[in-house]
Amino acid sequence: MKLYNCSLESLGEQLAKGEISAVELTRSLLERISAVDDVIGSYLTVDAEGALVQAEAADLRRRQGDNVTRLTGIPIALKDLISTVGLPTTCASKMLASYRPEYDATVVSRLRQAGAVITGKLNMDEFAMGSSTENSAFQKTCNPWDLERVPGGSSGGSTAAVAAATAIATLGSDTGGSIRQPASFCGVVGMKPTYGRVSRYGLIAFASSLDQIGPVTLTVADSALLLGVIAGYDERDSTSVDTPVVDYYKNLKKEINGLKVGLPLEYLGAGLDPEVETAVRLACSQLSAAGALIDESVSLPHTDYAVASYYLLATAEASSNLARYDGVKYGFRAEGAEGLLEMYKKTRAQGFGDEVKRRIMLGTYALSSGYYDAYYRKAQQVRTLITRDFDKVFADCDVIVAPVCPTPAFAFGEKIDDPLAMYLSDILTIPVNLAGLPAISVPCGFTKSGLPIGLQIIARPFAEETLLNVAWQYEQLGGWCGRRPELEKKVG
Amino acid sequence: MTVMDYEIVIGLEVHCQLLTKTKIFCGCSTDFGNPPNQNTCPVCTGMPGALPVLNRKVVDFAIRAGLATNCSITSSNIFARKNYFYPDLPKGYQISQFELPICLGGYLDIEVEDETKRIGITRIHMEEDAGKLVHPEYEHGVSFVDYNRACVPLIEIVSEPDMRSSAEAVAYLKALRDIMVYLEVCDGNMEEGSFRCDANISLRHWGAPEFGIRAELKNMNSFRNVQRAIDYEVERQQDILDGGGTVVQETRLWNVERGISMSMRGKEEAHDYRYFPDPDLLPVVIDDSWVDEVRQSLPELPAAKRRRFVSDYGIPEADTEVLTADRDLADYFEAAVEIFPQPKAIANWIMAELLKFLNEDRIGVANCPVTPRGLAELLMLIDDGTISGKIGKQVFSQMFSAGDNDPKQIVADKGLAQMSDAGELVAMIDEILAANADKVKEYQAGKTKMFGFFVGQVMKKSKGQANPQMVNELIKERIG
Numbered sequence: 001m002k003l004y005n006c007s008l009e010s011l012g013e014q015l016a017k018g019e020i021s022a023v024e025l026t027r028s029l030l031e032r033i034s035a036v037d038d039v040i041g042s043y044l045t046v047d048a049e050g051a052l053v054q055a056e057a058a059d060l061r062r063r064q065g066d067n068v069t070r071l072t073g074i075p076i077a078l079k080d081l082i083s084t085v086g087l088p089t090t091c092a093s094k095m096l097a098s099y100r101p102e103y104d105a106t107v108v109s110r111l112r113q114a115g116a117v118i119t120g121k122l123n124m125d126e127f128a129m130g131s132s133t134e135n136s137a138f139q140k141t142c143n144p145w146d147l148e149r150v151p152g153g154s155s156g157g158s159t160a161a162v163a164a165a166t167a168i169a170t171l172g173s174d175t176g177g178s179i180r181q182p183a184s185f186c187g188v189v190g191m192k193p194t195y196g197r198v199s200r201y202g203l204i205a206f207a208s209s210l211d212q213i214g215p216v217t218l219t220v221a222d223s224a225l226l227l228g229v230i231a232g233y234d235e236r237d238s239t240s241v242d243t244p245v246v247d248y249y250k251n252l253k254k255e256i257n258g259l260k261v262g263l264p265l266e267y268l269g270a271g272l273d274p275e276v277e278t279a280v281r282l283a284c285s286q287l288s289a290a291g292a293l294i295d296e297s298v299s300l301p302h303t304d305y306a307v308a309s310y311y312l313l314a315t316a317e318a319s320s321n322l323a324r325y326d327g328v329k330y331g332f333r334a335e336g337a338e339g340l341l342e343m344y345k346k347t348r349a350q351g352f353g354d355e356v357k358r359r360i361m362l363g364t365y366a367l368s369s370g371y372y373d374a375y376y377r378k379a380q381q382v383r384t385l386i387t388r389d390f391d392k393v394f395a396d397c398d399v400i401v402a403p404v405c406p407t408p409a410f411a412f413g414e415k416i417d418d419p420l421a422m423y424l425s426d427i428l429t430i431p432v433n434l435a436g437l438p439a440i441s442v443p444c445g446f447t448k449s450g451l452p453i454g455l456q457i458i459a460r461p462f463a464e465e466t467l468l469n470v471a472w473q474y475e476q477l478g479g480w481c482g483r484r485p486e487l488e489k490k491v492g
Numbered sequence: 493m494t495v496m497d498y499e500i501v502i503g504l505e506v507h508c509q510l511l512t513k514t515k516i517f518c519g520c521s522t523d524f525g526n527p528p529n530q531n532t533c534p535v536c537t538g539m540p541g542a543l544p545v546l547n548r549k550v551v552d553f554a555i556r557a558g559l560a561t562n563c564s565i566t567s568s569n570i571f572a573r574k575n576y577f578y579p580d581l582p583k584g585y586q587i588s589q590f591e592l593p594i595c596l597g598g599y600l601d602i603e604v605e606d607e608t609k610r611i612g613i614t615r616i617h618m619e620e621d622a623g624k625l626v627h628p629e630y631e632h633g634v635s636f637v638d639y640n641r642a643c644v645p646l647i648e649i650v651s652e653p654d655m656r657s658s659a660e661a662v663a664y665l666k667a668l669r670d671i672m673v674y675l676e677v678c679d680g681n682m683e684e685g686s687f688r689c690d691a692n693i694s695l696r697h698w699g700a701p702e703f704g705i706r707a708e709l710k711n712m713n714s715f716r717n718v719q720r721a722i723d724y725e726v727e728r729q730q731d732i733l734d735g736g737g738t739v740v741q742e743t744r745l746w747n748v749e750r751g752i753s754m755s756m757r758g759k760e761e762a763h764d765y766r767y768f769p770d771p772d773l774l775p776v777v778i779d780d781s782w783v784d785e786v787r788q789s790l791p792e793l794p795a796a797k798r799r800r801f802v803s804d805y806g807i808p809e810a811d812t813e814v815l816t817a818d819r820d821l822a823d824y825f826e827a828a829v830e831i832f833p834q835p836k837a838i839a840n841w842i843m844a845e846l847l848k849f850l851n852e853d854r855i856g857v858a859n860c861p862v863t864p865r866g867l868a869e870l871l872m873l874i875d876d877g878t879i880s881g882k883i884g885k886q887v888f889s890q891m892f893s894a895g896d897n898d899p900k901q902i903v904a905d906k907g908l909a910q911m912s913d914a915g916e917l918v919a920m921i922d923e924i925l926a927a928n929a930d931k932v933k934e935y936q937a938g939k940t941k942m943f944g945f946f947v948g949q950v951m952k953k954s955k956g957q958a959n960p961q962m963v964n965e966l967i968k969e970r971i972g
Binding site: 208209 | 585
């Protein structure tokens with residue numbers, strides 16, 4: 001098997017045994033990127049030279065037995081909103097096209113400490129605002145399973161790269177489903193940790209109370225390995241939580257006999273593609289056969305209000321988070337402006353794309369005096385109710401399972417002019433962000449036309465161990481993970 | 493000012509820059525006067541992805557300020573974002589507090605024209621300062637921004653509209669500044685802007701239930717300017733109301749050079765700051781033990797100290813104002829009293845000599861070359877008659893300029909000890925009287941003014957060291 005096609009887990013073993021070197025692996029991956037990324041369009045930046053230097057250093061570390069981890073020598077690519085010293089970090093926006101951070105995000109420092117090789121930066125919806133990666137200011141990313149379709153978003157570059165084997169594993173960020181939805185569209189494993197589990201320091205904010213960095217991988221075991229490295233308290237992020245990081249990888253294989261699984265009725269409602277429903281129900285029966293107790297009577301009654309609340313809270317925070325892009329300090333500044341006000345107006349009018357502007361306006365409105373109570377405060381109250389819904393279910397259930405997205409990947413252009421339809425594709429992932437819970441998307445089948453379908457598993461706060469354990473067990477039962485699209489034919 | 497038809501209503505908003513070593517949300521230094529943008533990092537320059545982390549010292553300082561002004565301390569504190577665009581504001585929002593500030597409902601008692609008046613304090617909240625714009629003279633249309641000050645901690649102290657004259661406003665400001673300086677929360681420097689004040693002013697007819705329309709005054713960088721600006725504003729509003737007009741709600745800037753204020757922005761241009769809780773910061777929970785810990789570390793405040801100086805030391809009230817104006821000076825005074833328990837003498841020497849020397853050399857009490865012990869020992873030498881008060885001043889000058897705190901040694905080295913030996917003095921006096929027999933006769937004939945001449949001669953001959961009291965007595969004995 002080609003090295004780029006292997007899982008992180010298996011490559012770690014091959015590196016440990018000395019069967020391969022990090023340089024070989026990195027070369028293999030860089031060649032793969034050259035071969036297929038012109039068609040897929042995952043990468044905004046490939047740091048070939050830097051990656052080889054890091055790979056050589058990783059090989060040296062392994063030879064000298066100096067602080068070797070399972071990730072030493074493993075190439076990792078990052079969604080382009082995770083700050084990397086000296087390497088462009090654009091948020092797929094014209095506003096930050098020329099921006100190079102002067103510091104590493106905490107997750108990047110942790111990856112470097114573990115000896116991972118940072119290979120490049122991945123496409124996304126501009127400032128993580130979107131569900132199809134069509135809002136990138138720079139390029140389109142195709143779904144490797146069907147090049148006419150979107151990879152999902154906003155972490156579409158991160159999931160398409162893993163699916164197309166142009167990355168072994170990647171990091172994405174999930175604010176309302178931005179890891180799980182594209183993971184389900186691309187047939188890979190995408191995980192959103194509990195809010196506070198992974199430091200946000202250096203993650204360029206969309207909505208600070210919802211954003212969370214998470215791993216995108218080929219398998220659940222890979223997800224556990226990568227999460228183990230990036231998780232943990234960080235004194236630079238006040239919202240990160242100081243609870244111990246357990247060895248997620250070691251605990252994957254626990255039996256699930258007697259595990260209580262809730263299947264909320266609101267998540268199987270109108271608008272759900274029948275093929276998606278069939279796949280999810282099949283997954284449930286497989287879990288049941290393995291000894292899990294499925295409860296189909298659980299209810300999350302405030303689900304209907306989640307999307308509306310989310311689009312008030314997330315846009316309100318975004319309107320403030322994106323105020324710093326004013327042309328004064330870094331990034332884009334419009335030419336030919338007369339005076340300060342005009343500089344602001346022109347810079348922001350030209351530097352931001354339509355969806356970003358739409359959300360800034362929505363958020364500004366929601367916070368405006370006279371509207372705050374009706375919108376922002378009300379949405380916060382709804383958020384509390386949604387969190388309570390989950391608390392009630394988790395009083396009885398160990399995990400919740402549900403679809404990730406009502407439909408499989410849609411075609412380019414299908415929803416881009418209809419923001420509401422686009423927003424609704426996150427209807428089953430958004431409540432999890434509002435409640436701050438950990439959740440994962442695991443492949444659970446394909447449509448007749450060959451598009452991947454994802455199963456969403458949701459757990460209690462900081463129960464990543466349980467989450468990954470159930471996901472791993474399901475992965476064995478379902479047998480869908482690790483499948484690759486027949487890209488060679490498509491690429492020609 | 494003439495007797496007015498209107499009651500003046502004034503409320504003040506005071507910003508104090510806190511004396512923490514590091515900034516409120518990052519570890520950068522708060523040192524003043526470094527080259528532009530030296531005290532900065534990704535957090536205080538608002539780089540993408542950087543996050544604030546609260547400096548808990550700031551909370552300590554704010555609690556201190558709140559307790560000293562009789563406020564209640566909020567147990568769950570929320571930081572909020574105040575959103576507006578300006579180049580000195582790196583994130584496009586200022587982290588401040590809005591709903592639930594750290595201190596609520598306090599007061600301060602002030603003295604105006606021998607009457608005590610209580611001024612309510614609505615709230616105190618914590619926030620970060622902005623940077624500073626620099627407009628170079630050599631290049632028009634270009635501005636620079638220095639973020640050294642960005643993220644430096646401030647507290648804003650908002651009073652109730654309880655003041656009724658510019659004198660009351662200034663008295664309140666002075667009292668507030670004294671307290672903040674005593675607490676070592678703020679250096680109180682108005683010129684440098686570490687203690688700044690905005691004033692809300694309105695007029696209403698006596699007895700009117702509602703407040704009039706107010707104007708907000710900014711940019712007053714001294715107590716004198718606060719007084720002038722308020723007086724100007726009162727007159728301006730009075731003229732408008734007398735002419736049948738209406739005051740416009742607006743923000744006005746005081747122009748120090750011209751002695752007038754000018755409109756900066758009207759109500760329509762007022763910002764909608766779109767406050768909302770900052771999702772990057774957790775609520776700060778302040779429990780009773782935290783408050784108690786701060787309470788126990790509070791120093792004695794100026795008003796209490798003044799009362800104690802009157803009752804314990806018998807210092808006149810007016811003098812206590814001088815002695816307690818500076819916490820270091822009050823400490824100096826008490827340290828000296830401990831060694832030489834004659835508070836009035838020490839107070840007089842401090843006010844007449846020590847402060848004069850300090851002011852001339854522009855140095856603070858903390859750096860005074862004469863120690864409290866040095867001063868106390870000097871006064872002991874005067875008290876026991878070793879030297880006269882006049883010689884004492886010479887010795888003090890010597891001590892101050894040389895940083896020499898051994899007055900006994902100085903007196904010995906320079907032979908400044910007083911001549912108090914009656915035999916020696918009598919010999920000297922007899923010699924002088926004999927040499928001036930004609931003048932003795934004049935004196936005895938009734939020209940009593942001559943007495944001073946004889947004393948002067950003795951002092952001259954003794955190089956000022958003769959004990960003046962004894963000289964007086966001995967001369968009197970001799971020539972009647």
